[in-house]
Amino acid sequence: MYCTNCGVVLEESAGYCSQCGTPTGRQSTAWATRPVPRLTRSIYDTKIGGVCGGIAQYLAVDPTFVRLIWLVATICFPPLLLGYIGAWIILPKEPPRLEAPVPSGIPQAQS
Numbered sequence: 001m002y003c004t005n006c007g008v009v010l011e012e013s014a015g016y017c018s019q020c021g022t023p024t025g026r027q028s029t030a031w032a033t034r035p036v037p038r039l040t041r042s043i044y045d046t047k048i049g050g051v052c053g054g055i056a057q058y059l060a061v062d063p064t065f066v067r068l069i070w071l072v073a074t075i076c077f078p079p080l081l082l083g084y085i086g087a088w089i090i091l092p093k094e095p096p097r098l099e100a101p102v103p104s105g106i107p108q109a110q111s
């Protein structure tokens, strides 16, 4: 593979030219093959409808944090509750995970 801008030889996996920084187009391919996180209702991390759990999973943040933000936002702005119900109806349930859940009973090394 060669850089389209300066012609320098690049590694096949390179996303950018190491010489001039021109994108090789590999980046977009990598993006296309990467599984896109889907916004779903969590069926494992559920308090009411799994909406907060699903959003947390989508954003890769702590579900408790999402619920806390959501709670405060709903208290300040009650119509958000309708948004939750809407999301509950609209969002698809996440597909069941095939692999066994990671055991949480692993003893942690105390320091």
Ligand SMILES: [Zn+2]
Pocket: 003, 004, 005, 006, 007, 008, 017, 018, 019, 020, 021, 022
């Ligand atoms: Zn280049």
